[in-house]
Structure formats: structure tokens, C-alpha cells
Amino acid sequence: MNLIRNAALLAVIALPSFAHAQLEGDKIATADKHPIPAIQDTETAAQRDARLAWWREARFGMFIHWGLYSIPAGVWDGKPVPGIAEWIMNRASIPVADYKALAPQFNPTGFSAHDIVALAKATGMKYIVITAKHHDGFAMFDSKADPFNIVAATPFHRDPLKELAEECRKQGIKLGFYYSQDQDWTAPGGAALKTGDHQPPTYHWDKAQDGDFATYLHTKAIPQLKELLTNYGEFPAVIWYDTPTKDMTPALAAEIVALTNQHPNLIWNNRLGGGYKGDTQTPEQYIPANGYPGEDWESCMTINDTWGYNSADTNFKSTETLLRNLIDIASKGGNYLLNIGPDSHGVVPAPEVERLRAIGKWIDVNGEAIYGTGPTLFGAEAGAFSATEKDKNGKPKFIPAWEWRSTTTADKVYVEIFHWPAGSFHLDKMPRKVTGAYLLADPARKQLAWKQAGGSVDVTLPTKSLDPIATVLVLTTAKP
Numbered sequence: 001m002n003l004i005r006n007a008a009l010l011a012v013i014a015l016p017s018f019a020h021a022q023l024e025g026d027k028i029a030t031a032d033k034h035p036i037p038a039i040q041d042t043e044t045a046a047q048r049d050a051r052l053a054w055w056r057e058a059r060f061g062m063f064i065h066w067g068l069y070s071i072p073a074g075v076w077d078g079k080p081v082p083g084i085a086e087w088i089m090n091r092a093s094i095p096v097a098d099y100k101a102l103a104p105q106f107n108p109t110g111f112s113a114h115d116i117v118a119l120a121k122a123t124g125m126k127y128i129v130i131t132a133k134h135h136d137g138f139a140m141f142d143s144k145a146d147p148f149n150i151v152a153a154t155p156f157h158r159d160p161l162k163e164l165a166e167e168c169r170k171q172g173i174k175l176g177f178y179y180s181q182d183q184d185w186t187a188p189g190g191a192a193l194k195t196g197d198h199q200p201p202t203y204h205w206d207k208a209q210d211g212d213f214a215t216y217l218h219t220k221a222i223p224q225l226k227e228l229l230t231n232y233g234e235f236p237a238v239i240w241y242d243t244p245t246k247d248m249t250p251a252l253a254a255e256i257v258a259l260t261n262q263h264p265n266l267i268w269n270n271r272l273g274g275g276y277k278g279d280t281q282t283p284e285q286y287i288p289a290n291g292y293p294g295e296d297w298e299s300c301m302t303i304n305d306t307w308g309y310n311s312a313d314t315n316f317k318s319t320e321t322l323l324r325n326l327i328d329i330a331s332k333g334g335n336y337l338l339n340i341g342p343d344s345h346g347v348v349p350a351p352e353v354e355r356l357r358a359i360g361k362w363i364d365v366n367g368e369a370i371y372g373t374g375p376t377l378f379g380a381e382a383g384a385f386s387a388t389e390k391d392k393n394g395k396p397k398f399i400p401a402w403e404w405r406s407t408t409t410a411d412k413v414y415v416e417i418f419h420w421p422a423g424s425f426h427l428d429k430m431p432r433k434v435t436g437a438y439l440l441a442d443p444a445r446k447q448l449a450w451k452q453a454g455g456s457v458d459v460t461l462p463t464k465s466l467d468p469i470a471t472v473l474v475l476t477t478a479k480p
């Protein structure tokens with residue numbers, strides 16, 4: 001796998017644009033500068049491969065943004081609040097007391113852990129990452145460390161993380177927890193990123209938010225991370241940190257690392273801060289032109305334009321776009337973490353369910369072209385950098401092409417064809433000897449005629465594609 005990964009990626013090296021302004025303070029320090037070495041600093045390459053094997057094999061996960069913010073659903077005081085709905089408290093400068101008053105109204109009796117896990121499974125997703133605590137500071141789990149949580153502060157009195165853990169165990173899906181370790185807009189001392197006219201140094205908008213960050217970390221965040229790491233059996237498999245700030249010093253981050261080091265199978269992302277790089281790069285709402293050569297990465301994306309539920313946001317991407325994103329990301333060696341935003345009843349919006357089920361249908365037939373595959377042996381099919389246009393960072397803009405993509409295994413090259421060519425499909429620079437060709441969706445796997453002259457291969461195709469979104473041509477190859 002790593003061999004394929006490195007060989008393929010050497011083909012098309014270009015620096016990805018890294019536009020995520022929220023990663024303040026993530027100056028990656030080398031291991032020797034870490035106050036406490038993290039698992040990434042001490043493990044061997046073989047140990048790392050073993051620890052990340054399931055995650056690399058999975059390729060596809062479900063992100064769940066759900067919390068008190070699903071009650072206002074993008075509207076406050078009768079006025080729509082622009083932007084991602086889970087940020088409503090910050091964008092509308094809602095006082096702490098007013099926001100906390102949402103908790104007694106939160107009673108999502110429509111929530112079914114069974115149905116949500118079954119939906120992820122039917123979609124072909126192998127893991128789920130749910131917001132255990134988002135920036136608003138409300139814990140979606142039974143927390144003894146802080147009473148502002150779904151069990152103690154709402155009429156629901158149930159722990160959805162516990163129910164999801166049980167269902168994930170039953171249905172063979174991995175469960176991970178998103179935890180906003182720095183930002184907490186309801187705990188004194190919690191950090192806040194700037195929106196609107198909020199002023200430095202804290203960007204707070206309510207005196208009740210003021211306090212000491214380290215005290216917040218020691219009295220809330222770290223105790224809650226301990227609860228999350230110990231109260232859910234073999235889960236979490238992943239901890240998904242977010243928006244590191246300058247408050248997270250290397251010394252404070254090291255205290256969290258000391259905690260996670262006790263869970264040697266845990267995978268955590270690159271958003272802890274304090275100079276720790278974590279395991280996974282996390283491009284958000286975009287797909288890097290050529291992925292992250294030689295690194296583990298995961299594109300997290302929304303189905304519409306918001307993570308948390310926003311009743312007014314109906315800008316749902318098409319199934320075609322979502323599925324081609326998955327294929328594009330897999331062809332670049334990455335994972336796709338696709339978000340759902342349940343409403344205040346705990347129900348997943350129908351347009352999201354519909355699209356996920358449609359993706360699941362494609363995966364039922366073509367999943368082997370995604371799971372456990374390596375990236376393309378080619379690369380130019382993904383598109384090219386414009387000679388004239390610049391992106392928002394002033395760098396040459398990447399113009400993706402959407403004819404086809406490719407994923408690989410040791411003895412197969414999968415070509416996911418988006419636009420069906422007339423007659424035959426042509427490949428250049430094929431570095432392997434082709435031994436057979438068929439369509440994955442053809443139950444009979446009827447052999448197709450092909451010709452290979454050195455690096456160029458031509459495969460005779462039937463007149464019609466077998467799937468309008470992506471038809472997978474399988475080329476069996478002699479092992480490299």
C-alpha cells in the first residue's frame with residue numbers, strides 16, 4: 001500500500017493551498033521540542049501502519065454536527081443569522097445565560113442511534129465522528145465534569161454517545177468524538193475566535209465568558225476528554241480536535257497528549273495545537289489538488305453549506321457531486337468525512353438521507369474500487385493549475401477535470417469513468433502490464449477487448465455506461 005502510495009504521488013507533486021485561517025498557533029514543533037512525546041513521535045512506521053490500517057482502509061466516514069444550535073437552526077430573535085449554524089451564539093453575540101436557556105427546550109425524542117448508524121452503514125461509511133462538545137460548550141454526553149450537558153440540563157436525560165457506541169458495536173462501525181478543546185463560549189476562560197466586532201484579546205462578547213484559559217482546560221476540557229476516553233468502551237477510535245488557538249501552549253497541549261498516550265490505538269487529527277501535528281491532515285470544505293503526498297488526510301465537507309442544522313439552508317449538493325468527491329478524494333489517497341446535521345428532534349434532514357442512500361447504492365456495487373485502495377498511478381486526470389487564474393491565496397488556481405479518476409490495488413487499476421467516451425477508453429503512461437479488463441457493475445464481468453503498446457492502453461467499451469455518475473472499468477494487472 002505505502003509503496004503504491006509513494007510511487008503514485010511522486011508522479012504529480014504540487015503544494016496544496018492551505019487556507020484554513022482558524023489554525024492559529026499550529027506551529028508544528030519537532031518531536032524533541034514536545035514537552036511530552038506523542039505517539040507520533042515514538043512509534044515505528046510499522047506500528048503506525050498497524051494503528052491507522054482500519055482508517056486507511058475505511059476511506060469514508062460520517063461527520064455529525066448536532067447540539068443545542070439545532071434549536072435556533074440559524075435564526076435568533078426572528079432574524080436569520082448568516083454563516084454556519086453551529087456558530088450562531090458567536091455570530092449573534094448571544095449572552096451566555098440566553099444561550100444556556102436553550103437546554104431545557106432540548107428534547108430530541110426523534111433521535112435513534114440505531115437508525116443513524118444503520119444509515120451510515122447503508123451509505124458505505126465505516127466510521128462516525130460526532131460532536132461531543134462543540135464551540136458553544138454544551139456536552140452531548142453524560143458529563144460529571146460539567147452540568148451543562150444533555151443528561152443533566154435537558155428533559156431528554158439520555159446520553160446519545162452511549163447509545164451510538166452500543167449501536168456502532170452492534171453494526172460494526174467505528175465511533176469517534178469531535179471535541180472543541182480550545183473554543184468554549186459558555187465556560188469562563190474558554191477561547192473564542194473572532195467574528196463581527198468582537199474585540200481582542202479574548203473576542204468575548206459577554207463578561208460571563210471571561211476567565212483563565214488554563215483553569216477552563218483543567219476544570220472542564222481535560223476532565224471531559226478523560227470521560228470521553230474512558231466511558232465508552234473501546235471507543236473513541238478517533239478524537240477530532242478543532243480550531244486550535246494561541247492559548248493552547250505546548251505545555252498545556254502536552255497534558256492532553258499525556259492523556260491520549262494512554263490510548264495507543266487512538267487516532268487524532270492535526271488540530272490540537274501546541275505544536276503537535278497529530279495523525280491526519282484535515283482540509284475543510286475543499287479537496288486538495290493532489291492530496292497530501294505521503295500523509296494521511298481527510299477532507300471534511302458538508303452536504304449543504306452548514307455543519308449544524310439550519311432550517312433555511314436547502315443548498316444541498318447533488319448525489320453526483322458528493323459521490324464524485326468521494327472518488328476524487330480516494331484517487332488522491334484521502335478519506336472523505338461527510339457531514340449530516342440532525343434537527344432539534346434528532347431527525348436527519350430528508351435531503352441528506354436521500355443522497356446518502358443513493359451513494360450507498362453505488363458503493364454496494366463498486367465499493368472495492370474505494371475501500372483499501374491506493375491513489376492513482378497517473379494524476380493528470382485530476383486537472384491542472386491554470387497558467388493565468390489565481391486562487392484566493394494568489395497561487396495558480398487548480399482547475400479540476402471531471403472525465404475520470406483512478407484508484408489502485410496491487411493487482412488492479414480501477415478507472416472510475418464519469419463521462420462515457422464513445423467506443424473506447426484510452427490510457428497513457430500505464431506503468432503495469434494489463435492482463436484483463438471488465439466493468440465492475442457487470443455481474444457477468446464479461447471480458448472487454450483491450451490493446452496495450454508500452455504505456456498506452458485502449459479498451460473497447462460498450463456503447464452505454466452502466467452508471468451515469470461513475471462506471472468503474474477494472475484493469476487487472478500483473479503485480480509490479
Ligand code: GLC
Pocket residue numbers: 022065084086087242243284300307
Ligand atoms: C470549522 C468550524 C466548525 C466545524 C469544523 C468542521 O472549524 O468552525 O464549526 O465544526 O470546521 O470541520
